[in-house]
Amino acid sequence: MARMYREEDVRPAALSGKTIAVVGYGSQGRAHALNLRDSGHTVLVGARSGGKSFDAATRDGFTPVTTIEAALRADVVCVLVPDMAQPELYRETLAPNMKQNATLMFAHGFNVRFQQVQPRADLDVVMIAPKAPGQLVRRQYEEGRGVPCLVAVYQNTSGTAFDTALAYAHGLGGTRAGVLETTFAEETETDLFGEQAVLCGGVTELIAAGWETLVEAGYQPEVAYFECLHELKLIVDLIYEGGFAKMHEFVSETAKFGDLTRGPRVVDARVRENMRKVLVEVQNGTFAREWIEEDRSGRKNYKELLQKDLEHPIEATGRPLRASMDWLRKDEQRSEGARPLATASL
Numbered sequence: 001m002a003r004m005y006r007e008e009d010v011r012p013a014a015l016s017g018k019t020i021a022v023v024g025y026g027s028q029g030r031a032h033a034l035n036l037r038d039s040g041h042t043v044l045v046g047a048r049s050g051g052k053s054f055d056a057a058t059r060d061g062f063t064p065v066t067t068i069e070a071a072l073r074a075d076v077v078c079v080l081v082p083d084m085a086q087p088e089l090y091r092e093t094l095a096p097n098m099k100q101n102a103t104l105m106f107a108h109g110f111n112v113r114f115q116q117v118q119p120r121a122d123l124d125v126v127m128i129a130p131k132a133p134g135q136l137v138r139r140q141y142e143e144g145r146g147v148p149c150l151v152a153v154y155q156n157t158s159g160t161a162f163d164t165a166l167a168y169a170h171g172l173g174g175t176r177a178g179v180l181e182t183t184f185a186e187e188t189e190t191d192l193f194g195e196q197a198v199l200c201g202g203v204t205e206l207i208a209a210g211w212e213t214l215v216e217a218g219y220q221p222e223v224a225y226f227e228c229l230h231e232l233k234l235i236v237d238l239i240y241e242g243g244f245a246k247m248h249e250f251v252s253e254t255a256k257f258g259d260l261t262r263g264p265r266v267v268d269a270r271v272r273e274n275m276r277k278v279l280v281e282v283q284n285g286t287f288a289r290e291w292i293e294e295d296r297s298g299r300k301n302y303k304e305l306l307q308k309d310l311e312h313p314i315e316a317t318g319r320p321l322r323a324s325m326d327w328l329r330k331d332e333q334r335s336e337g338a339r340p341l342a343t344a345s346l
Contacts, residue, residue, distance in 0.1 A: 015168065026053065026081075032137075078107070083108065087116040095120055098123065123155060126152065211224045
């Protein structure tokens, strides 16, 4: 079983007196910068002058600098811009300007795993990946808690790269919940597979297929929406809080029997085989090459597929139903002031 690191495992001296640059002030970037600053670290925010990130960081009390200046001044540079922007940022700005023997940090291993970023030999290269959106990383920290993190070392030139990474996770609040050791390859491959087969691709296709099946059979679209989309949150919350056990504890006996006898017919051997194929495409780089080429060529196919998804009839059904749910608007209003800018990854 992999080891879980906690507060007592941290060597605070690993970051003592060091300047940390957070490059990218989106969802994760904002949380990282604020949490690290509140933990007593010296934090620079690297952002383009006049951009939304620059303005957001300024509102939060930082004095943003250019990414070149951040690279020149920092001992630890954490790259939190979207995946597709990272290779150029590293080649053009970070690689020529980072200090000798500095630490290059990521929150996702995509570009290192698929060799879009090839770090200088003198750098320590590490990853701290909080397993929650940036807004939750920040909120949990403010409440005296933390979210679990993954830690990985790709390049350990100094011999103390792990200590630096763990101290960084501690500054985020991650050691309050636990930090699990992994590798860049494992984090990247499991993250991509999870997004494609379950969290995003799998869930949305399952919702759409369920809704379409009911509507095609003559049921009202609104009733199908409630059954196949709206109530999903209730089940996900139970599983999130206590795994399958808590879900089974709180749903009806009828629901449990249907789960146990019909679920395997929906997610059958053919679905599992397709999942294995998706995983192989992640592992052998097929997906990465496809996405990199799609991005380089202007994202035409991506935009068409996204628009098709957004125009699915379930969206037209759901909009007026959600408009009548007052609690959704209240939740949105409560978080509006603190809502971070979005980033490209979960």
